[in-house]
Amino acid sequence: MSADREAEFARRLAAAARQEQFLTVMSREAALVAFRAAVPHAALPPETVPLAQALGRVLAADVASPIDVPPFDRALVDGFAVRAADTEGANAARPRRLVLNREILACGVAPALPVAAGTATPIATGGMIPRGADAVVMVEQTEFLEDALAIDVSGPVRPGQFLGYAGADMAFGETVLRKGTVVTAREIGMLAACGLAEIAVVRRPRVAVLSTGDELMAPGEQLHPGAIYDSNGAIVAASVAENGGESVALGIVRDDEAALERALRDALAQSDLVVLSGGTSKGAGDVSHRILSRLGEPGILVHGVALKPGKPLCLAVAEGKAVVVLPGFPTSAMFTFHEFVVPLVRALAGLPPREETAVPARLPQRLTSELGRTEFVMASLAQGDDGLVALPLPKGSGSVTAFSQADGFFAVPAARSGLEAGETVSVVRLGAGLRPPDLTVIGSHCIGLDRVVGLLAERGFRARTVWVGSAGGLAALRRGECDLAAMHLLDPETGRYNAPFLEPGMTLAPGWRRLQGVVFRAGDPRFDGRSAEEAVRTALADPDSVMVNRNAGSGTRLLVDGLIGAARPPGFWNQPRSHNAVAAAVAQGRADWGVAIASVAEGYGLGFLPLAQEHYDFAYRTVDRERPALAAFLALLGTAEADAALESLGFEPGADEA
């Protein structure tokens, strides 16, 4: 290391160590109070927009109709405007004769002649009722006498019959739309009927969105080693729009104090609110901290909230505008955005607070949490035997899917270190109107299942999949929380897959077999052209060779154990939980070999030495067999279409011949 780089390294370490001192952790409630007190949570001033551009905007004021709609009394049928009294007592045998006035009241014609006693005026649906008339008789109830230019009316007409009165739809001066209403097509129709060509709407808050991190790349760019795509920028910008704001996407800023300060000042100048994500808790964090205190008074209000996910959230105010730094972890970023920023964006946009619906659900398993921080747990909802069940999503704050695929979240209070199995929690729904799925599959992931679920959807059944591993799927099935447990569990004693793990009342539907083998970088002479066993022997003899293992309890781990016996080669303790993680470690050179399935090896362009067939099957509760979605799924297995899809992915459908 050069002296300069060494000095920079020391500076960064010291900054990271200092960071903890900045985090004065506040309760979530106290943070919200401080933020609301310092930043006005009120609608921005109105602006006038043409009606054609009003869709999706929020009305800035109540709208009173400036006219009567309809503006005049009008005919509701094609016929004749008459005086009802003239038709009293008419019947087919003794019709009343009325002489026609010499005008025809088509739509848009202003009447010139009154309807005097004993007369009638031809009128079209929508025509303006002339003076003197108080009803309309349908043309079908009359007979036209051409010679006399008169009609015979064959029945009596009630006063007001077939007549629409002025203002019956919207009366002049009537408040027809309320402030805060979101303009949809329906409101546009009403405004147009009132003759309003433009309308006052709340100015959309402009929200500057930035992401910071040297590892970030924009979607569409080619990822280089160590880099990830900036997902926070995109999800924050879209959420701003969903909540009535207009996002100003300012992209990715490097972890560099000067660059970040320039970007933040620029953002502040062109927006009502600035949202930055990343860099709140590590060395770079004190960079944004220092910048935020320089941007203007009062500066930082909150840095650190007793909240999980989201502890390092930072809330600041400069030039009367809020500057929010969200934690970089995607689920932490979205959760804190949802809790702290969405209410502000909606208030600025003139929208009412987001409607939150919460449903009670039972917790199927014990859950531990950190004492002293309110923990919000992202969860999927499933239908259990006795009501809804909240299945905590196993992926942590660093995942995008924990927030994006959750049906909702529930809180574990700061004062508790966990919740017990069977406790009822209140799940706040995320996303509206989710139809419960027709079929819930819980267990171990396989891309083959993704395809089968796709085919099931074409047959009209929507499946929900939750990946918690084979054993987790089986436990969920036992508790009645899913229709199918997707599993590949090897029983070491019998050497059989899945069936030995079933309980009474469960049936196994054979799924497909996946070829497992040793994966290595293509061309590596230690492996190329050898059998799996021989290749591993060679690798074990080479002290430079690094392996990647699998988690204990997985079927793949048993295969690895069979290959290496009592040896503990370098990399043995690296024990990821998926085929993909094994393949990525080998492909990226962090390991030289591991065991994974053929389809994954192919996806990563790795060499592959076959070892054994792994069985991926489905357990279900026998009593449920006839339930339509389950029956459809079971019927789908073994069809030519499903088999072809599975074979194209390299899987062998059906049960073992043995």
Ligand SMILES: Nc1nc2c(c(=O)[nH]1)N[C@H]1C(S)=C(S)[C@@H](COP(=O)(O)OP(=O)(O)OC[C@H]3O[C@@H](n4cnc5c(N)ncnc54)[C@H](O)[C@@H]3O)O[C@H]1N2
């Ligand atoms: N020693 C400690 N480390 C961490 C602590 C702690 O208290 N002590 N807190 C953890 C918690 S809690 C959180 S939350 C994260 C938040 O860290 P930062 O806000 O500083 O965020 P970064 O370090 O920049 O990034 C964290 C993580 O998120 C990824 N990231 C960042 N920006 C984006 C983006 N725009 N799109 C997608 N992903 C993003 C980044 O690559 C990192 O993986 O810190 C813990 N650490």
Ligand code: MOO
């Ligand atoms: O607060 Mo961090 O968000 O726990 O993950």
